[in-house]
């Protein structure tokens with residue numbers, strides 16, 4: 001089965017408790033369960049990681065390339081707006097990648113409007129709550145099937 005790396009960035013381990021008016025009440029574990037259920041139906045295998053550390057996220061992306069992972073689903077959270085290192089890692093591995101956000105980053109504070117990784121991923125899905133992840137995984141499946 002094609003393997004997909006699912007990467008959750010900083011503070012997403014607090015989902016379900018953190019700013020629930022913006023991010024909803026599901027925990028990261030519950031979101032991962034939904035992703036795994038969808039993946040089973042799509043015939044994909046997920047390797048799911050969360051880190052609060054930029055360098056660790058970079059290493060997961062590099063390892064994905066070495067492990068012959070077929071695609072990356074990433075919510076880089078706050079690093080979306082600051083991390084040249086994560087952007088460069090995604091560009092380096094040249095894997096199909098979908099950027100997702102629970103909230104619509106373009107409707108929020110100005111500093112969230114800019115995504116440094118948007119230019120190196122295949123596409124971005126944001127603003128659909130937890131469904132952003134599920135839409136993103138469907139998009140990734142399509143991308144992998146097309147290539």
Ligand code: DQA
Nearest residue numbers: 075076077078101102103112
């Ligand atoms: C987020 C949006 C980011 O701006 C924020 O820093 C997050 C979560 C989202 O999923 O909506 O931590 O990526």
